[in-house]
Amino acid sequence: MKWALPILLLAVTACDQSPAVTFTDVSITLPEDKGAFPDRPGRQAMIANCAGCHSPSMILTQPRLSEEHWKSTIKKMREVYKAPINPADEPDILAYLTSGEAAAQ
Amino acid sequence: MLSRRALIASGVVGAAALPALAERFADLALPGGPSVRPLGPIFPQKGEMIVQRVHPPLLETPFDVFDTGVITPNDRFFVRWSGGVMPTSIEAKAHRLTLRGAVKQPVALTLDDVAGAGETIEVMAVNQCAGNGRGLQELRVGGAQWAHGAMGNARWRGVRLRDVLDKARVSSNAKRVRLAGLDTPMIDGAPQFIKSLPIDVARRDDVIVAWGMNGDMLPLLNGYPLRLIVPGWFATYWVKMLSDIEILDTDVDDSYFMAKTYRMPAIPVAPGDKDFPTVPISFMPPRSWITSHAQGARVARGRPIELRGIAMGGDAGVARVEVLAGGKAIPATLGRDEGTLGFRRWTLSLPPIARELVIGARCTNANGVTQPDVQAWNPSGYARNVVERIMLVPA
Numbered sequence: 001m002k003w004a005l006p007i008l009l010l011a012v013t014a015c016d017q018s019p020a021v022t023f024t025d026v027s028i029t030l031p032e033d034k035g036a037f038p039d040r041p042g043r044q045a046m047i048a049n050c051a052g053c054h055s056p057s058m059i060l061t062q063p064r065l066s067e068e069h070w071k072s073t074i075k076k077m078r079e080v081y082k083a084p085i086n087p088a089d090e091p092d093i094l095a096y097l098t099s100g101e102a103a104a105q
Numbered sequence: 106m107l108s109r110r111a112l113i114a115s116g117v118v119g120a121a122a123l124p125a126l127a128e129r130f131a132d133l134a135l136p137g138g139p140s141v142r143p144l145g146p147i148f149p150q151k152g153e154m155i156v157q158r159v160h161p162p163l164l165e166t167p168f169d170v171f172d173t174g175v176i177t178p179n180d181r182f183f184v185r186w187s188g189g190v191m192p193t194s195i196e197a198k199a200h201r202l203t204l205r206g207a208v209k210q211p212v213a214l215t216l217d218d219v220a221g222a223g224e225t226i227e228v229m230a231v232n233q234c235a236g237n238g239r240g241l242q243e244l245r246v247g248g249a250q251w252a253h254g255a256m257g258n259a260r261w262r263g264v265r266l267r268d269v270l271d272k273a274r275v276s277s278n279a280k281r282v283r284l285a286g287l288d289t290p291m292i293d294g295a296p297q298f299i300k301s302l303p304i305d306v307a308r309r310d311d312v313i314v315a316w317g318m319n320g321d322m323l324p325l326l327n328g329y330p331l332r333l334i335v336p337g338w339f340a341t342y343w344v345k346m347l348s349d350i351e352i353l354d355t356d357v358d359d360s361y362f363m364a365k366t367y368r369m370p371a372i373p374v375a376p377g378d379k380d381f382p383t384v385p386i387s388f389m390p391p392r393s394w395i396t397s398h399a400q401g402a403r404v405a406r407g408r409p410i411e412l413r414g415i416a417m418g419g420d421a422g423v424a425r426v427e428v429l430a431g432g433k434a435i436p437a438t439l440g441r442d443e444g445t446l447g448f449r450r451w452t453l454s455l456p457p458i459a460r461e462l463v464i465g466a467r468c469t470n471a472n473g474v475t476q477p478d479v480q481a482w483n484p485s486g487y488a489r490n491v492v493e494r495i496m497l498v499p500a
Contacts, residue, residue: 021225021316023216026325027194028149033159053291054188055159063137063245073247080361081188082292100139 229444
């Protein structure tokens with residue numbers, strides 16, 4: 001164990017000098033989203049109007065919520081987040097949102 | 106046909122049963138469901154996480170991680186990106202942190218400039234999403250349906266924000282500091298995710314611009330290369346991939362994520378109430394959890410029950426933790442204070458039980474604020490801090 005002491009001293013010195021942080025380039029690849037909207041009426045409207053910006057799971061994990069809630073969410077997505085939701089698809093979207101796994105319970 | 110939950114309860118869920126998503130699942134026991142979440146896919150620089158949403162990422166820390174220690178490992182630390190586009194690569198030399206607005210000298214700092222702006226310090230603090238635990242409330246509301254895992258505790262390393270602000274010589278009439286990261290809105294015209302702090306909070310001794318987390322660099326998903334650390338305040342202010350600081354000379358910030366959302370009722374409200382006054386959400390209340398035993402855990406008859414958990418004081422240190430059991434409040438033993446606004450370990454040896462027993466942990470912080478028995482309602486499901494209870498079953 002004679003070699004342990006010099007290594008220890010070296011480590012302490014390095015700490016005292018407090019080496020500046022080194023920022024490196026970092027790049028990641030996000031995983032593919034394999035989640036999908038289950039097949040029930042309105043699915044095509046969901047794919048066309050909702051899936052472009054976020055995963056289906058954002059919707060599929062929601063609890064049972066009122067039609068009023070979902071109407072205000074569609075309004076928020078359109079007016080605040082500028083989502084190009086086709087007004088003609090809105091009844092299908094609402095039907096889908098209010099007929100989910102949680103809504104069925 | 107078996108339901109998905111029954112499959113999980115029976116332990117047979119696997120690639121064959123649900124081939125489309127992942128091989129492993131977690132059941133978060135959210136009242137009324139849906140409760141089951143995949144534990145994949147695995148994200149870069151991350152281990153197994155509860156995947157609430159792939160795009161943009163919402164990753165929750167599995168609860169058993171909190172039993173392993175007061176520090177949440179970087180690869181298990183929760184991830185929450187708002188609805189915009191998050192960059193997936195950082196070129197270190199090209200990154201700039203700009204300071205502008207009510208300043209005498211606008212500047213664009215390199216990462217090395219930021220690191221050299223002042224003394225490098227380390228602060229331990231809990232980072233918790235304002236909506237942590239939203240999915241657990243009986244009266245469910247929309248939003249990310251988290252269980253307890255939208256929180257974590259880390260040692261953050263960086264320089265004080267005030268030292269960075271001084272680089273631009275902030276005007277004497279500065280009122281707020283507004284922060285932006287590299288993430289941008291998904292669609293032109295949508296609001297950017299920017300947040301602001303009162304100048305006195307921004308200049309606090311423990312508010313830092315961090316690059317380090319638990320001895321390593323921040324994972325990109327947690328905000329590399331720079332993240333604001335605001336100990337005691339909810340994570341919405343801990344802006345990731347920090348790239349712009351605007352000094353405001355007004356007390357009012359009318360940007361969307363300050364003025365329209367992330368707000369709490371200023372008065373007690375009930376479900377259905379409308380048009381009540383609100384204020385921006387800010388500091389955190391105390392919380393505590395039992396981590397050694399899960400809901401419905403079986404315990405050996407005739408033997409003391411060794412309970413273990415974590416607590417946080419919110420915007421003050423942890424003063425005490427009590428275990429509520431059979432009408433009594435039994436003081437727990439606190440572990441070492443490793444960082445006042447971080448997690449604190451607690452332990453308690455509970456006498457043997459002969460029948461099922463509901464127990465809960467209750468934290469009181471150094472300001473004398475105690476966790477409530479009943480959660481005050483707010484329409485966004487923010488700031489849950491009710492006493493969390495589990496049932497123990499003698500076996």
